[in-house]
Amino acid sequence: MDEIKRIERRKQATLARRHIFTETVKPETFITSLSEEARENFFAGEKKRIETNLKKRKIKKGILTGIGVFVAVLVSALALVPIFFTFLNSFMSSEEIISNYQVVFQSMSGHATQGATYMSRMPVLKLIPEQVTIKQYTTLLFMNPEYLFKYWNSIILTLPIVGGQMIVACLASYSFARYRRKRREVLFFSYIILMLMPFQVTLVPNYMIADTLGILDTIWAIILPGIFSTFAIFLLTKYMRQIPSGYIEAATLDGASEWQIFTNIALPLCKNAIFALTILLFIDYWNMVEQPLVLLIDTAKQPLSVFLSQINEPELGIAFAASSVYMIPPLLIFFWGEDYLVEGISRSGIK
Amino acid sequence: MRPGSEIAQPKTQKVTRSAVRTVSKEEAELKLINRPKPKNVTPLASTKLTPDDIPEFEDTPERRATLELRKKRHWKRRMREWGIFTGYLTPSFVGVLLFFFLPLIMLFVTSFQASPTNAKFVGLRNYERVITNPAFIEASKNTLIFALISVPLAVILALFIAMLLNSGLPGKSLFRSFLLNPMMVPVASVVLIWQVFFSYNGVINGIAEHLSDSFQKIDWLKSEYAFVVVVLLFLWKNLGYNMVLFLAALNSIPHEILESAEMDGAGPVKRFFAIKLHYLSPTIFFVGIMSLINSFKIFREVYLLTGDYPNKLYFLQHFMNNKFTQLDYSMLSSGAIVMCIVMIIIVGGLFFAESKFDKDVEG
Numbered sequence: 001m002d003e004i005k006r007i008e009r010r011k012q013a014t015l016a017r018r019h020i021f022t023e024t025v026k027p028e029t030f031i032t033s034l035s036e037e038a039r040e041n042f043f044a045g046e047k048k049r050i051e052t053n054l055k056k057r058k059i060k061k062g063i064l065t066g067i068g069v070f071v072a073v074l075v076s077a078l079a080l081v082p083i084f085f086t087f088l089n090s091f092m093s094s095e096e097i098i099s100n101y102q103v104v105f106q107s108m109s110g111h112a113t114q115g116a117t118y119m120s121r122m123p124v125l126k127l128i129p130e131q132v133t134i135k136q137y138t139t140l141l142f143m144n145p146e147y148l149f150k151y152w153n154s155i156i157l158t159l160p161i162v163g164g165q166m167i168v169a170c171l172a173s174y175s176f177a178r179y180r181r182k183r184r185e186v187l188f189f190s191y192i193i194l195m196l197m198p199f200q201v202t203l204v205p206n207y208m209i210a211d212t213l214g215i216l217d218t219i220w221a222i223i224l225p226g227i228f229s230t231f232a233i234f235l236l237t238k239y240m241r242q243i244p245s246g247y248i249e250a251a252t253l254d255g256a257s258e259w260q261i262f263t264n265i266a267l268p269l270c271k272n273a274i275f276a277l278t279i280l281l282f283i284d285y286w287n288m289v290e291q292p293l294v295l296l297i298d299t300a301k302q303p304l305s306v307f308l309s310q311i312n313e314p315e316l317g318i319a320f321a322a323s324s325v326y327m328i329p330p331l332l333i334f335f336w337g338e339d340y341l342v343e344g345i346s347r348s349g350i351k
Numbered sequence: 352m353r354p355g356s357e358i359a360q361p362k363t364q365k366v367t368r369s370a371v372r373t374v375s376k377e378e379a380e381l382k383l384i385n386r387p388k389p390k391n392v393t394p395l396a397s398t399k400l401t402p403d404d405i406p407e408f409e410d411t412p413e414r415r416a417t418l419e420l421r422k423k424r425h426w427k428r429r430m431r432e433w434g435i436f437t438g439y440l441t442p443s444f445v446g447v448l449l450f451f452f453l454p455l456i457m458l459f460v461t462s463f464q465a466s467p468t469n470a471k472f473v474g475l476r477n478y479e480r481v482i483t484n485p486a487f488i489e490a491s492k493n494t495l496i497f498a499l500i501s502v503p504l505a506v507i508l509a510l511f512i513a514m515l516l517n518s519g520l521p522g523k524s525l526f527r528s529f530l531l532n533p534m535m536v537p538v539a540s541v542v543l544i545w546q547v548f549f550s551y552n553g554v555i556n557g558i559a560e561h562l563s564d565s566f567q568k569i570d571w572l573k574s575e576y577a578f579v580v581v582v583l584l585f586l587w588k589n590l591g592y593n594m595v596l597f598l599a600a601l602n603s604i605p606h607e608i609l610e611s612a613e614m615d616g617a618g619p620v621k622r623f624f625a626i627k628l629h630y631l632s633p634t635i636f637f638v639g640i641m642s643l644i645n646s647f648k649i650f651r652e653v654y655l656l657t658g659d660y661p662n663k664l665y666f667l668q669h670f671m672n673n674k675f676t677q678l679d680y681s682m683l684s685s686g687a688i689v690m691c692i693v694m695i696i697i698v699g700g701l702f703f704a705e706s707k708f709d710k711d712v713e714g
Binding site for chain 1: 446
């Protein structure tokens with residue numbers, strides 16, 4: 001009985017609702033006011049307008065990307081020009097180089113204005129050598145043992161520093177990241193200050209300590225301070241502090257020792273940063289000029305960077321080949337580890 | 352008696368039950384008043400702790416022994432923790448102590464002596480000599496100006512390029528590696544090419560002369576323009592690194608916020624200043640610090656390009672180097688100490704500003 005009543009009532013309610021709806025007057029809109037034909041015309045016009053708008057937007061976007069690409073290409077071309085020239089010029093014969101660039105170096109060395117006005121022709125900057133030879137390379141690598149020795153000097157200076165500093169830095173930054181007490185933070189801040197010190201401030205201290213330890217004029221005078229440089233510690237600590245504490249707590253609950261946490265959790269998580277730092281350190285120390293210049297008195301022990309920086313007119317012929325050969329290891333490392341480098345650099349800057 | 356059972360009970364029993372209840376209530380109150388003071392209660396956060404609440408233990412020898420044991424264990428644990436982490440730090444700490452801190456102290460001491468061989472205390476005379484030295488003043492002015500120009504330029508241009516690459520350009524990663532390339536190239540290798548470009552008879556002058564006859568040759572490396580050249584070199588070398596940092600930071604900005612801002616009608620400029628800059632601020636700070644460090648490393652390039660005594664580019668580093676070759680140690684050490692102090696002030700100020708700014712952002 002109740003059921004039937006309810007159904008009835010609902011029916012009535014629905015009907016009432018429908019009634020109301022049918023009763024409401026539809027508001028006269030712009031579209032409905034138009035006749036059938038006019039409406040179609042209107043829609044066609046709208047469609048056209050939208051299409052042209054879209055096209056305009058597309059063109060605008062295309063132009064903008066074009067400008068963007070142009071700027072990017074320009075900037076990267078500027079970035080790559082010196083590298084390209086060095087490489088391409090290394091295939092010229094040494095007579096060609098001297099005839100091309102002698103003007104430049106005459107104006108550099110002393111008798112500038114006189115010689116410059118006398119030789120009024122401009123230096124020829126050529127991309128493609130007249131005669132492609134690898135004579136420069138052969139003279140460099142096979143005729144001149146001095147050059148190879150310097151290359152070897154560069155290697156035995158750079159590799160121990162990079163390896164040593166990475167090991168020391170991993171340990172120290174793990175400590176700084178995990179054990180955060182007030183005194184440690186003060187110590188960490190002083191490490192940062194040390195990192196920011198330009199080499200010229202630490203030059204005298206380095207010289208003094210090398211003198212007292214009796215390692216002046218040996219490669220250890222450069223390697224030892226290099227190993228304990230604090231640059232890597234700063235970045236690695238920043239990285240290790242991003243490790244979620246939950247990982248470490250979980251490991252401790254599972255009974256891992258500190259050493260296990262360090263080797264099995266902290267280091268693998270920082271793999272990218274470690275690779276990136278290794279690359280950065282390598283290029284930094286491969287590049288060094290000041291330290292060997294000051295701390296190594298014997299020129300036979302100095303690395304190639306110092307030699308290259310002191311190249312004069314007579315050696316101009318092989319200079320480009322020497323520069324290219326010197327550039328190759330860092331560039332190879334860069335191409336090999338670019339992804340690690342980018343990833344490692346990226347995460348160091350974000351909180 | 353359970354309260355739920357009263358429903359089923361007949362009415363007649365209710366009177367007696369209530370009587371029983373009143374009695375029990377009074378008793379309970381009495382009990383409450385006369386209850387023994389609790390000896391061992393953990394106080395809740397809301398209750399106030401009175402001296403009575405603190406449990407009293409009898410001072411028996413056993414109790415003392417347990418207390419001592421606890422203390423010992425606590426210290427043992429702390430010492431163990433300290434020991435482990437100090438162990439990790441030791442190699443670095445010893446090295447830094449030996450090669451950086453100790454020499455710095457020696458430096459500090461010699462800065463107060465007449466000369467390294469003559470250990471007479473001369474007070475602040477060395478500092479006076481350094482600060483009034485025109486070369487030192489010139490050098491610090493140049494260094495400061497260089498940092499003030501090049502660091503903001505490096506930050507802003509890198510941010511611009513990063514945003515350009517991030518705006519959906521094709522071949523983004525290719526451009527990124529191109530721009531990162533100069534960082535990997537040893538200075539000594541490309542110095543030659545820079546010289547070919549910028550020297551008096553160099554390529555740039557040649558091209559400019561070729562284009563217009565009225566062009567006066569500029570000696571790029573020895574006039575005021577040397578500054579421009581070095582700033583260019585600095586940017587050439589560092590833009591890639593900064594750009595990678597900014598690219599990462601731009602990618603970490605939450606997309607929802609940018610989208611909702613766009614829906615609300617914020618234009619690209621507004622979106623940049625109101626949202627992106629906010630999220631980028633830690634990165635900007637970091638990039639600034641790294642650029643500052645690198646701006647001190649530019650000496651290498653300047654030295655290789657222009658030698659010991661450049662005209663307009665006489666930096667603090669040149670001052671140090673030249674004093675070093677002149678063996679003027681007392682002046683050198685006091686100069687280094689002055690530089691050190693200035694660096695500490697600058698960096699400390701920057702870090703202080705960052706921590707304050709961070710609080711503002713979070714709060």
